Amino acid sequence: MSSLIPLRHLRQLSTTAKSSISISQAKSKLRTEYDPDKALEIYSSVSEHYASPTSSRYAQDLTVRRLAKSHRFADIEKFIESHKNDPKITQEPFLCTLIRSYGRSGMFDHAMRTFDQMDQLGTPRSSLSFNALLTACTNSKQFEKVPQLFDEIPNKHGVSPDKVSYGILIKSYCEAGKPEKAIETLRLMEEKGIEITAVTFTTIFNALYKKGNGEEAENFWNEMVKKGIEVDAAAYNVKIMYVHGGNPDNVKALIEEMANAGLKPDTISYNYLMICYCRNEMMEEAIKVYEGLEGNACNPNAATFRTLIFYLCSSEDYDKAYKIFKRSVEVHKIPDFNTMRHLVEGLVKKKKMKEAKGLIRTIKKKFPPNVLVAWKKVEEGLGLTSSDRNASSVPDDDEAKEATA
DNA sequence: CTAGGGTTAG
Numbered sequence: 001m002s003s004l005i006p007l008r009h010l011r012q013l014s015t016t017a018k019s020s021i022s023i024s025q026a027k028s029k030l031r032t033e034y035d036p037d038k039a040l041e042i043y044s045s046v047s048e049h050y051a052s053p054t055s056s057r058y059a060q061d062l063t064v065r066r067l068a069k070s071h072r073f074a075d076i077e078k079f080i081e082s083h084k085n086d087p088k089i090t091q092e093p094f095l096c097t098l099i100r101s102y103g104r105s106g107m108f109d110h111a112m113r114t115f116d117q118m119d120q121l122g123t124p125r126s127s128l129s130f131n132a133l134l135t136a137c138t139n140s141k142q143f144e145k146v147p148q149l150f151d152e153i154p155n156k157h158g159v160s161p162d163k164v165s166y167g168i169l170i171k172s173y174c175e176a177g178k179p180e181k182a183i184e185t186l187r188l189m190e191e192k193g194i195e196i197t198a199v200t201f202t203t204i205f206n207a208l209y210k211k212g213n214g215e216e217a218e219n220f221w222n223e224m225v226k227k228g229i230e231v232d233a234a235a236y237n238v239k240i241m242y243v244h245g246g247n248p249d250n251v252k253a254l255i256e257e258m259a260n261a262g263l264k265p266d267t268i269s270y271n272y273l274m275i276c277y278c279r280n281e282m283m284e285e286a287i288k289v290y291e292g293l294e295g296n297a298c299n300p301n302a303a304t305f306r307t308l309i310f311y312l313c314s315s316e317d318y319d320k321a322y323k324i325f326k327r328s329v330e331v332h333k334i335p336d337f338n339t340m341r342h343l344v345e346g347l348v349k350k351k352k353m354k355e356a357k358g359l360i361r362t363i364k365k366k367f368p369p370n371v372l373v374a375w376k377k378v379e380e381g382l383g384l385t386s387s388d389r390n391a392s393s394v395p396d397d398d399e400a401k402e403a404t405a
Numbered sequence: 406c407t408a409g410g411g412t413t414a415g
Contacts, residue, residue, distance in 0.1 A: 054407085093407080100408090130406055138409090167409035174410095202410040234411045241413065271413055279415070280410095303413060310415060 036066040041059045057097045059391070061104070070106040076105050079225040084114075090122045096132035102351070103136025108145075109137035130154070134168040146172035163189070167200045174207035182207060183220075193256070196224075202235045209242045217242075220396045233263050237272070244272040274304065280310035286311065287320070292301045299331075313342040320345065322355045334366050341378050348382045362385065 043063045053112055060083075067076045080098050088094040095118065099323035102111035115133045118125055130153055135148050150169050154161055161169075167188050173182040183203050198355045201224050209216035221239075224263045225231065243250045253274045270289055277286035290308055293300055312321035321343055328334050340363060347356040363375060 096408080128408070135408070146409045162408095164409050169409095172410065197409085199410045204410095205412065232410095237413085239411095241411070242415070275413060275415080301412085307413080307415070314415075326410060 035069045036063075036072055038259055040075075040111065044183050047048055055163075055313045060097060060129065061101060063106060064101045065363070073105065073107065075103075076107065080114075084121065089355060092123055092126060092128050094256060095121070095123050096129050099129065099132040099136050100139075102133075103139035106140045108140035108142055109134055114233070119214075125157050127159050127161055127165055130157075130159045130161070133170065134165060134172075138168060138172055143172040154393070163195050163200070166194055167197070167203065170200055171203050174203055174393050177207075179204060179207040179211060179213075196227075196229060198230060198232045198235055201229055201231070205235060206238045209238065214242065214313075219265055221359045231261075231263075233258065233266050233269065236272065237266070237268050240269055242275045245277075245279075248273065248276040248280055248282065265296065267301050267304065268300055270296065271307065272302070275307055283311065283315050283317065291326070299327075300333070300335040302328075302335070305333050306339050310339045310341060313339075313346050314347065316350075318343065318346040318350055318352060318355075322352070322359070325359065327357070329366070333360070337367070337374065339370055343376065344384065348384070356382075356384070356388060 040063060043059055049231055074214055080101055099111045099114050111133060115129060128357060134146055134149060137149060146169055170182045170185050205217055207221060240251055240254050255269055255273060258265050270293055274286045274289040308323055309321045325343060335369055344356050344359050367375060
C-alpha cells in the first residue's frame with residue numbers, strides 16, 4: 001500500500017542543481033533562505049559524501065520547515081519519502097529523522113505510517129524510533145494520542161519505554177492541563193526505577209506554576225531536591241519566569257541563588273531581569289543588564305533587542321534605542337515590525353531624520369517583501385517617500401557596516 | 406553520547 005517515491009522525484013521539486021556545495025555551506029545558506037523552492041534547491045545540491053548525520057539532519061529539518069511554513073504538504077511528502085530509497089534507511093537514527101520531520105509538519109499520520117513501514121524497510125525498532133513517534137505526536141499537537149501510543153506500541157513491537165519516552169508522556173499530560181496525571185506517571189517511574197532527570201522535573205514544575213499553583217510547584221521543587229535531583233538553569237528560569245512580573249529584587253535574588261548553586265545564569269535569565277527593570281521604569285538598570293551580558297558570557301538574543309528597544313522608545317530615549325538597533329542589525333537580530341515602527345515614528349517625532357532614514361534603508365534590506373507592503377504605509381504616514389535621493393547616494397556608515405558584517 | 410523541559414509580549 002505504501003509506494004516509495006523514487007529519488008529522482010526530488011529533483012523535479014527543485015530547479016536544476018547546478019553545483020555541489022558542502023553541507024556547512026548549505027546550512028548557512030538555508031538559515032537565511034525562506035523561499036521553500038530555493039531551500040530545496042540548496043538541499044539537493046549538497047554533495048553528501050562526508051556529511052555528518054547531525055549536519056544532514058539539520059539541513060533536512062530546515063528544508064522541511066520552509067516547506068511547512070508555506071503549507072506545501074505534498075512537497076514535504078515527496079521530499080521525505082525520497083529519503084526512504086537511501087541505503088541509510090536501515091539505520092534507525094536516519095529513519096527517526098524522517099518521523100520527526102513529519103511530526104514537525106503536523107503530518108502525524110505519515111509519521112505513524114513510516115513507523116509501521118520499518119519491518120518492510122528492514123529497520124530495527126528500539127525506544128529510539130518509539131520516542132521519535134511520540135515526539136511527532138506532540139509536535140502535531142495530538143497530545144491525547146500519546147497515552148494511547150504508550151499503551152499500544154511497546155507490547156505490539158517489543159520496545160520498552162525509557163526515561164525519554166516517559167518524559168514525552170509527562171509532557172503530553174502537562175500540555176493537556178493535567179499535571180496530576182503527570183505526577184502520577186512520575187510516581188510510576190519511581191516505582192519502576194526509571195531515572196527522573198531535570199528535564200522531566202522541569203516539565204511538571206512549569207505545568208504546576210502555569211495552572212496557578214505556585215505553592216504546590218514550590219513543594220514539588222523541594223521534594224525533588226530532597227530526592228537528589230540536580231536542578232539546572234532551565235528549571236531556575238521557570239521559577240524566574242513566574243516572579244519576573246513583580247519586584248526586580250526577587251529576580252536578582254534568584255539569579256544570585258543560581259550562581260551560588262554553581263549554575264550559570266543564561267541569556268534567558270538575564271532577559272527576565274532586564275524586562276522586569278523595564279516594566280518598573282528602571283531603564284538605567286535595564287541597560288546595565290544588557291551591557292553586562294557579554295561580561296557574564298552571554299550574548300543578547302532577538303528578544304533582548306526587541307524588548308529593550310521597545311521600552312527605550314516608550315521612555316522616549318530614541319538615541320539609545322537607535323544605537324542598540326544598529327547593534328541588533330550587526331548581529332542579525334533585528335526586532336519585529338511593531339518595535340521598528342515605534343522607533344521610526346519616535347525618531348521622526350524628534351526630528352532625527354538621518355537616523356529615521358538609516359533605519360528605513362536597513363528595513364528595506366532585511367524585511368521580507370510581504371512585510372514591506374505594510375511598512376510602506378508606515379513611511380507614508382510619516383510623510384517619507386521611498387524614492388528618496390539620499391537613499392541612492394553615497395552609502396553612510398550604516399551601510400558600510402552592513403557590507404562588512 | 407543523541408531523543409524529552411524553560412523562550413521572556415510590553
